Amino acid sequence: MTLTQPSTALDAETIARIGELSDEPDWLCNLRQRWWERATQTPPPTGQEEEWRRTSLDALPRDASLLTDAPLLETHLPADAAEAGVILTDLRTAVREHPELVAKHLGVSDGPASHGHFWALAHAAWTGGLFCHVPRGVSVDGTLVARHVIPRSDVAYHPVSLVIAEEGSSVTLLEEIVSPDGGSAGWFGGISDVRAGRDARVRYATLQQLGDAAWRIGAERVVVGPDATVTTLNAEIGSAVTKLGLDVVMDGKGGTSKVLGLLAAGDDQQIDINTVQDLAADHTTSDLLYLSALYDRAHASFYGITNVRHGTRQTSSYQECRNLLLSPQAGAEPIPVLEIEANDILRCGHGATAGAIDPTTLFYAQTRGLSADEAERMIVRGFFEQVVAQISDETIRSRIIDALAVRIGTDSSDEVAA
Amino acid sequence: MTDELVISGLEVSIGSKKILKGLDLTVRQGEVHALMGPNGSGKTSLAYTLMGHPDYTVDAGTVSWRGQDLLGLTPDKRAQMGVFLAFQYPSAIPGVTVASFLRNIYNAIHHPKQPDASGETSIKYTGIPLAKFRKLMEEKMALLRMDPAFATRYVNEGFSGGEKKRLEMLQMAILSPSMAVLDETDSGLDIDALKNVAEGINASLSPDMGVLLITHYQRMLNYVKPQFVHVLLDGRVVMSGGEELSHQLEANGYDWVRDQVGLPAGVGDEASAPEPVAQH
Ligand SMILES: Nc1ncnc2c1ncn2[C@@H]1O[C@H](COP(=O)(O)OP(=O)(O)OP(=O)(O)O)[C@@H](O)[C@H]1O
Ligand SMILES: [Mg+2]
Numbered sequence: 001m002t003l004t005q006p007s008t009a010l011d012a013e014t015i016a017r018i019g020e021l022s023d024e025p026d027w028l029c030n031l032r033q034r035w036w037e038r039a040t041q042t043p044p045p046t047g048q049e050e051e052w053r054r055t056s057l058d059a060l061p062r063d064a065s066l067l068t069d070a071p072l073l074e075t076h077l078p079a080d081a082a083e084a085g086v087i088l089t090d091l092r093t094a095v096r097e098h099p100e101l102v103a104k105h106l107g108v109s110d111g112p113a114s115h116g117h118f119w120a121l122a123h124a125a126w127t128g129g130l131f132c133h134v135p136r137g138v139s140v141d142g143t144l145v146a147r148h149v150i151p152r153s154d155v156a157y158h159p160v161s162l163v164i165a166e167e168g169s170s171v172t173l174l175e176e177i178v179s180p181d182g183g184s185a186g187w188f189g190g191i192s193d194v195r196a197g198r199d200a201r202v203r204y205a206t207l208q209q210l211g212d213a214a215w216r217i218g219a220e221r222v223v224v225g226p227d228a229t230v231t232t233l234n235a236e237i238g239s240a241v242t243k244l245g246l247d248v249v250m251d252g253k254g255g256t257s258k259v260l261g262l263l264a265a266g267d268d269q270q271i272d273i274n275t276v277q278d279l280a281a282d283h284t285t286s287d288l289l290y291l292s293a294l295y296d297r298a299h300a301s302f303y304g305i306t307n308v309r310h311g312t313r314q315t316s317s318y319q320e321c322r323n324l325l326l327s328p329q330a331g332a333e334p335i336p337v338l339e340i341e342a343n344d345i346l347r348c349g350h351g352a353t354a355g356a357i358d359p360t361t362l363f364y365a366q367t368r369g370l371s372a373d374e375a376e377r378m379i380v381r382g383f384f385e386q387v388v389a390q391i392s393d394e395t396i397r398s399r400i401i402d403a404l405a406v407r408i409g410t411d412s413s414d415e416v417a418a
Numbered sequence: 419m420t421d422e423l424v425i426s427g428l429e430v431s432i433g434s435k436k437i438l439k440g441l442d443l444t445v446r447q448g449e450v451h452a453l454m455g456p457n458g459s460g461k462t463s464l465a466y467t468l469m470g471h472p473d474y475t476v477d478a479g480t481v482s483w484r485g486q487d488l489l490g491l492t493p494d495k496r497a498q499m500g501v502f503l504a505f506q507y508p509s510a511i512p513g514v515t516v517a518s519f520l521r522n523i524y525n526a527i528h529h530p531k532q533p534d535a536s537g538e539t540s541i542k543y544t545g546i547p548l549a550k551f552r553k554l555m556e557e558k559m560a561l562l563r564m565d566p567a568f569a570t571r572y573v574n575e576g577f578s579g580g581e582k583k584r585l586e587m588l589q590m591a592i593l594s595p596s597m598a599v600l601d602e603t604d605s606g607l608d609i610d611a612l613k614n615v616a617e618g619i620n621a622s623l624s625p626d627m628g629v630l631l632i633t634h635y636q637r638m639l640n641y642v643k644p645q646f647v648h649v650l651l652d653g654r655v656v657m658s659g660g661e662e663l664s665h666q667l668e669a670n671g672y673d674w675v676r677d678q679v680g681l682p683a684g685v686g687d688e689a690s691a692p693e694p695v696a697q698h
Contacts, residue, residue, distance in 0.1 A: 359472065363493060364508065365511065367470075367493045367494075367496070368519075369494050369498050369526030369593070370494055378519075379511060382513030384513065
């Protein structure tokens with residue numbers, strides 16, 4: 001197999017050759033084969049499933065050639081963090097340099113049920129990825145940054161990101177995903193497996209800026225241990241189609257999660273997010289806030305499940321999804337679902353809105369000398385501030401603001417919090 | 419051409435409802451005019467029309483400012499020509515701090531982005547230096563006795579009625595317009611706040627500023643002295659006079675005006691318009 005040889009749909013042989021090509025250890029080849037079997041046993045969605053009714057996979061470029069020579073992940077690991085034993089590296093490098101750690105953590109958990117096929121596929125067919133490990137009790141001050149740069153638009157790429165924060169550790173990580181605009185459609189099937197141990201503090205942001213022909217079929221699973229606090233942020237800016245399944249599992253007593261999302265889409269972009277806030281332990285708190293600004297003919301669906309498990313006590317959860325429609329052709333469909341199986345809950349609520357900018361608000365800003373466009377940009381930027389203000393890490397905040405600015409059209413002189 | 423706002427034969431409707439039916443009014447720079455009229459008589463509609471609210475259709479008439487037609491311009495262009503409206507019900511802009519909003523609007527009026535030769539706005543554009551702006555803002559806030567903490571709050575979000583009115587006055591002080599329409603800026607203010615805001619208005623007043631003060635109450639006019647008082651009824655200015663007219667209105671009410679100008683009682687008053695017959 002040459003590096004960018006067109007492969008038809010993936011098969012067992014291709015999976016085997018990925019391992020051979022990079023001379024992978026047996027345990028890893030076997031792991032790939034096991035997950036390949038899982039992928040074949042877990043058929044791809046048919047479109048009948050509740051989570052898949054809003055996104056058709058008919059045009060998914062299944063035949064895109066597998067990117068087997070992906071550039072290594074670009075990483076920034078603060079020096080003191082490296083000294084303290086924190087690992088942030090490409091998954092391929094991690095397999096060579098930290099085989100036991102990777103073997104211990106890679107491919108040991110199931111992802112979001114709705115994305116089971118793709119979760120399995122990525123574990124079988126990954127040709128790149130991220131490995132971040134923060135040892136017990138280690139607290140990282142600076143910001144870890146990792147960047148997947150996909151050199152071509154027309155490839156299939158299924159990187160696996162593993163983020164393991166051991167007991168009592170603390171880390172802030174930004175993962176960026178970029179690929180070029182134009183060209184034929186590619187398939188980005190990256191998944192993230194994030195685990196915060198007891199009492200850990202994790203801030204994990206992903207910034208997706210794929211090219212405009214990309215299909216992002218992503219899955220992310222976040223497990224929040226006892227008394228751990230996790231903030232996740234998904235900023236989805238690029239791609240033609242984004243279909244993301246995100247499970248946040250409140251696995252240990254006293255855990256807290258903040259689940260944030262920022263979506264900015266235009267042209268004919270389609271975004272479809274399925275979230276599950278799984279309140280599986282006592283005294284857990286999970287608050288979700290997704291904001292989307294939709295231009296042109298862009299459409300966002302949001303199907304969010306809050307599941308308060310049977311027998312749990314004193315959980316608190318909220319999910320809020322707000323959509324700003326900036327064109328009459330833009331659309332949004334927020335669907336909150338509360339599955340409350342417990343009797344003793346502190347709070348379980350939801351809110352969902354979709355609408356245009358209030359014309360009088362726009363007029364108000366215009367009467368102060370701002371053009372209609374400037375006024376709109378300011379209002380959209382202000383709309384996003386509800387999430388942006390919650391990003392405590394300055395590196396991440398400014399990267400996210402810059403990425404949003406490309407879609408909103410703002411520049412630094414329009415900064416709303418100045 | 420003298421520096422004046424000339425409204426002539428203005429007819430305005432919203433949807434199929436006619437609100438202004440031939441309104442004439444001239445405000446020269448340096449003059450303060452009070453406009454009074456019952457609820458629903460069209461005062462806010464006039465103010466919105468002057469600024470170019472998209473919901474209001476001008477069916478006839480003209481509005482000019484300093485000899486230039488205003489009606490063909492977008493609201494921002496009108497603002498850049500020095501016309502300002504303090505809203506009766508100011509809008510909230512969540513997520514945008516007062517400080518950044520003020521700086522943006524200051525720049526929009528006083529340092530508009532200049533397109534360079536290629537037609538693109540220069541990326542080096544930054545407007546007024548931050549430190550200089552802060553000084554200006556703090557000065558004006560002190561003048562209006564506003565708590566500096568307002569600078570970091572979001573525009574009108576969760577503001578009390580009186581706080582919103584103060585923010586309108588702060589914006590006016592910062593933009594220093596030459597023609598200001600104040601739509602019930604006195605409503606909802608407590609006694610001290612009214613005095614305060616009036617002081618702010620007076621401090622912003624300059625010999626070359628024209629003011630159209632829309633109000634229901636005499637008390638504001640005790641602080642900001644109008645040279646002219648007009649009554650809006652049935653879509654027209656039906657009576658004009660000096661300051662004494664506001665006292666007569668306070669004493670006699672609008673039926674007295676109707677009687678004086680030969681309109682039947684209740685005309686031009688939304689509150690007394692015939693109600694549709696209830697269906698249940
Ligand atoms: N968007 C709208 N749709 C329908 N009617 C409207 C709309 N806006 C205003 N009107 C009507 O136009 C008339 C004039 O309203 P306007 O707000 O100009 O009155 P006003 O003189 O400012 O009253 P107030 O003293 O209560 O502020 C009222 O009958 C009002 O109901
Ligand atoms: Mg009014």
